[in-house]
Amino acid sequence: MTAVLTGHGLAELLRRTGDHPFVRWEVTEELADTWWTTPGAVAFQRTRKTMRRTVNVMGDERGVATLLDALPQIADEVDPARKAFSVxxxxxxxxxxxxxxRVLDGGDWEWFHTTTSPPADPSHDxxxxxxxxxxxxxxRAFLEAHSPTAxxxxxxxxxxxxxxAPAGHDGSERLPGSPLVAVAALGTTRADAPHLSSVAVDGRQRGRGLGRTIVGALTRLAxxxxxxxxxxMYSHNDVARRLYLSLGYEQVCAWSSRPVVIGR
Structure with a gap:
């Protein structure tokens, strides 16, 4: 049976993953205190919205299969009291x-990053x-209406x-507090990289380049x-994927995240 080894420390995890961008910008020193490896794959801890830790497994098919076989032992180290956790x-x-x-319902999503500013555009102002x-x-009402999965x-x-909303056709000027036609949030990952989320455009205004404007402006700022x-982004959103790629983002990972019932 192929051995699964335990590793420690972010620097070594980055070395093992070839300085992978997802690891660099989503994993902290604390999360990398303990991780697992086998030839061709690594498993490491991650958390985002809550402090409850999850496990990401990255690598080739044989290596990933070996680490999945070791999931009960990994789960005991991550949180021995939990009967199910996200993988x-x-x-x-x-x-x-x-x-x-036994796998419960989860989501398919993709992670992107860029280190290059999109071209400047007057609309960014x-x-x-x-x-x-x-x-x-x-x-909240805008997100519920135009991006309920945000x-x-x-x-x-x-x-x-x-x-x-733009100035009126009667020549009136846009005033602060006018109705929103697009929103987005700029936060950070656990490793303090800027993270763009909850991009939403008024469905009645789509096709006017508003998504490109707000994503381009915030990407330049970040x-x-x-x-x-x-x-x-959720993997079903083909329109968003095309937008991000056209603005210079690289799709680095395509994940399936599933709650897994661990029998011990």
């Missing part, structure tokens, strides 16, 4: 998970910070930006501030 594997290897364990506390109800809401500490911008 993320490359989407094309998700059947390996189902062959071994129309993207303005918005007060997500004072306008929390409005932002995983970031107002008041969580992210910086929110918006595009407001790259200027930190040299990188990251984002995640």
């Amino acid at each position: 993320s594997v490359p989407q094309h290897l998700e059947p390996l998970l189902r062959e071994r364990y 129309l993207v303005r910070p918005i007060d997500d506390v004072a306008r929390a109800d409005e932002v 995983d970031t809401g107002p008041g969580g500490g992210e910086r929110w930006f918006g595009l407001e 790259v200027v501030e930190a040299g990188v911008c990251t984002l995640g």
Whole structure:
């Protein structure tokens, strides 16, 4: 049987993964205190919205299969009291998970990053910070109407930006607090990289380039501030994928995340 070894430390995990961008920008020193490896694959801990840890398994088919076979032992080290926890594997290897364990419903998603600013565009000047506390109800209603699967809401500490309704045809000017036509949040990953989330465009305004404007403007801001911008998206969203790729993002990972029942 192929051995599964335990590793320690972020520097060594980065070395084992070839300085993989997902590891660099999603894993902290604390999370990398303990990880697991076998020839061709690694398993490491991650967390985002909650402090409850999950496990990501990355590598080739043989290596991933070996680490999945060791999942009960890995689970004992991550959280011995839990009967089920989330495991993320490359989407094309998700059947390996189902062959071994009882798997509950989860999601398929993709992770992108860029270190290059998109070209400047005059429309970027129309993207303005918005007060997500004072306008929390409005932002929530906008997301519910136009992006109900958005995983970031107002008041969580992210910086929110918006595009407001254009000036009226009668010559009236756009005023602060005008109705929103697009929003997005700029937060950070656990490793403090800028992370773009909850991009939403008024469905009645689609086709006018508003998504390109707000994503382009915030990506430029993030790259200027930190040299990188990251984002995640659900895999069914082909329109968003095309937009991100056209703005210079690289699709780095395609994950299947599933709650897995671990029998011990």
